[in-house]
Amino acid sequence: MSVQEVLPLDGLAKEQPGQFRADHLLVAGMVKPGSKVLDVGCGEGDLLQLLETRGVDGRGIELSREGVNRCVAKGLAVVQGDADTDLVNYPDDAFDYVILSQTLQATRQPKVVLENLLRIGRRAIVSFPNFGFWRMRLQLLIGGHMPRTENLPATWYDTANIHFCTIKDFVELCDAIGVKMERAEALDLYGRPLRLRLPWWVWNMFGEQGVFLLSRGGRKA
Amino acid sequence: MVGVKSVPSPAISADDRSHEVDHPSSQVAQFGAEQPLRLDCGIDLSPFQIAYQTYGELNADRSNAILICHALTGDQHVANVHPVTGKPGWWETLVGPGRPIDPKHYFIICSNVIGGCMGSTGPASINPATGKVWGLDFPVITIPDMVRAQAMLIDRLGIDTLFAVVGGSMGGMQVLQWTAAYPARVYSALAIACSTRHSAQNIAFHELGRQAVMADPDWHNGGYADQGIHPHRGLAVARMAAHITYLSDAALHRKFGRRMQDRELPTFSFDADFQVESYLRYQGSSFVERFDANSYLYLTRAMDYFDIAADHGGVLAKAFAGIQTRFCVVSFTSDWLFPTSESRALVHALNASSARVSFAEIETDRGHDAFLLDVPEFFDISRAFLQSAGKARGLTTRND
Numbered sequence: 001m002s003v004q005e006v007l008p009l010d011g012l013a014k015e016q017p018g019q020f021r022a023d024h025l026l027v028a029g030m031v032k033p034g035s036k037v038l039d040v041g042c043g044e045g046d047l048l049q050l051l052e053t054r055g056v057d058g059r060g061i062e063l064s065r066e067g068v069n070r071c072v073a074k075g076l077a078v079v080q081g082d083a084d085t086d087l088v089n090y091p092d093d094a095f096d097y098v099i100l101s102q103t104l105q106a107t108r109q110p111k112v113v114l115e116n117l118l119r120i121g122r123r124a125i126v127s128f129p130n131f132g133f134w135r136m137r138l139q140l141l142i143g144g145h146m147p148r149t150e151n152l153p154a155t156w157y158d159t160a161n162i163h164f165c166t167i168k169d170f171v172e173l174c175d176a177i178g179v180k181m182e183r184a185e186a187l188d189l190y191g192r193p194l195r196l197r198l199p200w201w202v203w204n205m206f207g208e209q210g211v212f213l214l215s216r217g218g219r220k221a
Numbered sequence: 222m223v224g225v226k227s228v229p230s231p232a233i234s235a236d237d238r239s240h241e242v243d244h245p246s247s248q249v250a251q252f253g254a255e256q257p258l259r260l261d262c263g264i265d266l267s268p269f270q271i272a273y274q275t276y277g278e279l280n281a282d283r284s285n286a287i288l289i290c291h292a293l294t295g296d297q298h299v300a301n302v303h304p305v306t307g308k309p310g311w312w313e314t315l316v317g318p319g320r321p322i323d324p325k326h327y328f329i330i331c332s333n334v335i336g337g338c339m340g341s342t343g344p345a346s347i348n349p350a351t352g353k354v355w356g357l358d359f360p361v362i363t364i365p366d367m368v369r370a371q372a373m374l375i376d377r378l379g380i381d382t383l384f385a386v387v388g389g390s391m392g393g394m395q396v397l398q399w400t401a402a403y404p405a406r407v408y409s410a411l412a413i414a415c416s417t418r419h420s421a422q423n424i425a426f427h428e429l430g431r432q433a434v435m436a437d438p439d440w441h442n443g444g445y446a447d448q449g450i451h452p453h454r455g456l457a458v459a460r461m462a463a464h465i466t467y468l469s470d471a472a473l474h475r476k477f478g479r480r481m482q483d484r485e486l487p488t489f490s491f492d493a494d495f496q497v498e499s500y501l502r503y504q505g506s507s508f509v510e511r512f513d514a515n516s517y518l519y520l521t522r523a524m525d526y527f528d529i530a531a532d533h534g535g536v537l538a539k540a541f542a543g544i545q546t547r548f549c550v551v552s553f554t555s556d557w558l559f560p561t562s563e564s565r566a567l568v569h570a571l572n573a574s575s576a577r578v579s580f581a582e583i584e585t586d587r588g589h590d591a592f593l594l595d596v597p598e599f600f601d602i603s604r605a606f607l608q609s610a611g612k613a614r615g616l617t618t619r620n621d
Contacts, residue, residue, distance in 0.1 A: 057577070065582055072549065072579040073601045075609025079550075079568050079580035089569040 020050055022191025023127045023211055027099060030125050030183060030213045031056060035096035038121065040083045040113075041103030045071035048078070059095075061086060084108045087116040095121040102209075104128045104170075105161040115177060118216050123182070127211040130186070132166030132204040151208075167203050167210040174214065183213035239446075242513070243347060245272040245333070245340025246304040247297055250377050258335065258370050261526075264360040268349060271374045272340025273297050273332035276316070277324030279380070285616055286380045287322055287607075288371065289331040290388030290395035293520055294460075294512055296339040299331040300324075305511045314595050315387075321604035326616070327384065332374055334367040334395075336520050338513035341370070345446070345513040356515060357443035364391070364527045368398040372406070382406050384614060385607060389413035389592035390559065391520070394527050397567070400548070401529050401540040409547040409610040411603060414556050414592045416563035417537055417570070418528035423558060426466050427521040430459030434514050443515050456514040457505030464504045469555040469588035473497060530570075537570035544571075547613070548578040549606040551592070551599060558589040579606060 020028075024047045031037060033054045042048055042060030044067055051058045060078035062068045071078035083100070084107050098121030100113070105128055107113045117124035129152055130136075139147040146156040154161070165173075167186060174181055186194045186207025194207055203210070250271045252258065257267035274297045279286060289299050289312065296303075300310040300317045316322040322329060333341035336359070344359035351358075375383065386407050388396045393415025400410045419427075434440055437455025441448055465473075477497040481487070484494065493499040530537040548571055552564035561582045571578040583598050585591045592599070 059577065065584065069581045069583065069598060069602065072581045073598075073605045075605040075612075077547070077577045077579050079572070079578055080565075080582060081568075086569070086572075089572045091573055091575065094575045 021046065022187055023101065023209060024050055026185055026187065026193065026211050027101060027125050027127060028054060030211075031097050031099075036094075037097045037099060038090070038095045039099045039101065040087070040117070041100060041106070042071060042076075042078055043067055043101075045074050045076045045078060047099065047101060048076050049074065052076075083113050087113065087120060090116075090120040092119055093122060097121050097123045097125055099125045101125075101127050102129065105164050107163060110163050110165075111173060111177065114173065114179065114214075118179060118214060122215065124179075124214045125212070126170075126214060127209055128165065128170065129161075129209050130167045130204065130207045131164040132168060133208050134205050135189075135208075137205075149208075167207055168200065170210060170212070171200065174212070178217070180215045180217050181212055182215050185211040187211065239345065241305055241339050242343070242345045243340075247272040247274050247333070247340050249273075249340060250374050252373060256373065258366065258373065260360050260366050261363040262360050266335075266342065266360060269335065269342035269370070270340070271332050271335070271342075271370055273330060273374060274299065274301060275331075276300055276329040277327050279328040279378075280616075283380050284382070284384060284614060285326065286328045286330060286375075286378075286383050287385045287387060288375065288383050288399075289316065289322070289329060290371070290386065290392035290399075291331060291334065292388070292390040292392045293463075293524065294508065294517075295392065296337060297331045297333045298339070300329070303511070306507070312593065314593070315600065315603060321600050321607060322387065326611075330375070330378070332371055334520065335370040336362040336367070336516060336523060338516040343513070344443070344515035344519055354446035356446060359515070359519065361522055362519060363523050364394050364398050365402060365532075367523065368395050368402055371395070371399075372403060375406070382408055384616065385409045385411060385610065387411040387413075387603075388415070390415055390589065391524050393559075394524065397529060398527075400544060400546050401532075404541075404544045404546055407546045408614055409549070409607070411549045411551070411606060412567070413551045413599075414553055414559045414564075414589055416559050417530060417540075417567050419524050419526075420563070423466075424525045426463065426558075427525055429462050431518050431521060433458040433462065434518060437514075440514065443518075445514070451509070452514045453506075453509045456509045456512065456517060457502075459517060460508040460512075461501045461505040464501060466558045467588055467590040469557065469586055471555060471586035472588050472590075475586065476500075537566070538573035541571055541574040541576055544574055544576050546576065547606075547610050548576055549602070550578060550580040551602060552580075552582045553587070553589070553591040553596075554582060554584045555586045556589040556591065 028050050036057045039048050039060040042062050048058040048060050061081040063082055068078050068080045098117040104110050136147040186203040187209050189208045253268050257265035258269050260266055295311050298310055299312045333339040335341055336343045338345045344355045348355045386396045386399045393412040396410050396412040400407050434455040437452035439450045440452040480496045482493055482496045482499040487494050529540045533539040550564050550568055552561040568580045581602050
């Protein structure tokens with residue numbers, strides 16, 4: 001079963017299976033067409049290109065020069081920048097959504113970054129690898145070494161990912177800083193969303209990654 | 222005795238250059254007494270003229286015009302053989318058939334700046350009030366003055382909104398001034414290797430160049446035209462100093478190293494023993510063939526005065542508040558004249574204004590000059606930016 005069948009997206013050609021990443025399809029589905037979006041850590045611009053097919057006014061920030069230049073050479077509005085230091089330049093409410101896709105764990109100050117996302121965007125969409133995933137736990141418990149997966153192949157000494165968290169950790173951070181969770185999804189190893197209504201601990205155990213749609217105004221814990 | 226050879230005198234006569242000043246081999250737009258150019262210094266310049274080149278055709282809804290802004294020592298001959306030097310257009314790598322800015326798709330305009338010496342009114346032109354060359358009587362001009370004059374030309378051509386304004390270095394300054402002064406008339410802006418203000422170091426280099434010109438006894442307090450001479454030596458030294466700032470240590474090392482010029486051993490003289498010396502002397506002497514010394518003083522001064530933020534209460538973002546123009550900002554890693562940090566400051570201001578901006582820093586060791594050279598990554602980015610903007614603008618590009 002292709003990702004596009006699992007995550008059907010209006011207006012997207014079904015004859016291109018596997019062209020888009022599962023989490024990108026999920027994120028794109030959370031964005032209202034025609035809105036203004038900032039993708040922080042946009043890589044080579046795959047998500048921005050997907051969003052542009054949906055009439056979204058997309059902008060991007062990317063740390064690596066190669067990534068930025070490839071994006072710009074695709075005609076995307078991407079600038080070189082760092083989530084930790086450059087989000088402060090954007091004014092309040094500049095975007096309808098700010099997306100942080102698979103980047104939170106690589107920031108120096110995830111809490112400050114998260115607060116900035118919801119300052120410059122009315123909503124934030126955050127996806128990250130779940131370190132509570134059973135395979136991660138098993139590698140640490142049985143293997144006795146820092147977990148490595150297909151999506152996170154780097155060794156502990158050369159990884160850019162310095163702030164790993166579990167879905168449970170992330171939910172607690174959202175509560176702590178008063179962020180409202182409008183929608184939460186967990187994807188399993190094959191990029192399939194876990195069924196809703198399952199208890200948090202199941203998500204935390206079987207979700208390979210978490211995808212959250214956040215807005216301001218949650219109650220602080 | 223120590224052998225001394227000064228900078229060689231030019232092969233092209235001063236007549237070729239001065240002929241282009243008043244009778245350019247370009248189209249000319251004349252502005253009479255009823256249309257003076259309001260200068261920042263408070264003077265109304267009138268009459269005045271703008272020399273310009275165009276390439277391609279304006280489409281029916283007048284939406285495909287691209288204005289190219291030239292750099293300090295450039296001119297309107299962006300993509301045709303230069304009438305004085307006989308060399309190819311200065312930006313034929315970017316502009317021309319099959320290039321990112323292709324006359325097949327766009328109506329391309331490039332005008333000589335006010336204060337220049339290739340046909341637009343400047344200090345080398347005849348002052349109609351006296352019948353003599355303006356010289357230092359010419360009013361000091363600014364980058365906003367240049368852009369105001371270009372806007373009058375664009376009006377004259379019947380164009381309301383430019384599809385793109387494109388330029389590098391001083392040309393990039395004009396691009397940014399266009400977006401700050403006429404945001405609604407610029408659909409997209411490609412600003413390359415430039416800054417929103419001239420740095421102290423850059424002003425210092427310009428002052429060095431101006432002092433070299435003014436120290437030449439042939440300069441005659443700017444009145445050399447009346448004497449029928451030109452301060453070649455001073456202007457050549459100014460050009461040599463400036464040319465160093467356009468390159469980089471790595472590029473000079475790669476190109477010349479410590480290699481000798483047509484000899485094995487040092488001559489124990491001040492002759493051009495090293496290739497790099499010979500190269501600089503050539504740059505100096507070929508420059509004076511085509512450029513007016515006073516014009517060089519005025520244009521460097523215009524760059525020095527440039528500071529967009531100062532015109533907007535010291536806050537750069539205010540200059541771009543609410544702007545709809547699509548921006549692409551490009552810098553080069555080894556450019557120390559307009560380093561990436563300057564472009565980044567611009568990008569931050571544009572972000573603060575929620576402008577749509579792409580920003581790429583391109584890795585090269587070729588220094589500031591890289592924007593004029595064959596740098597494929599730069600062309601890919603320029604092409605994609607213009608194509609994407611053209612799509613959003615609804616431009617239909619002809620394919621044949």
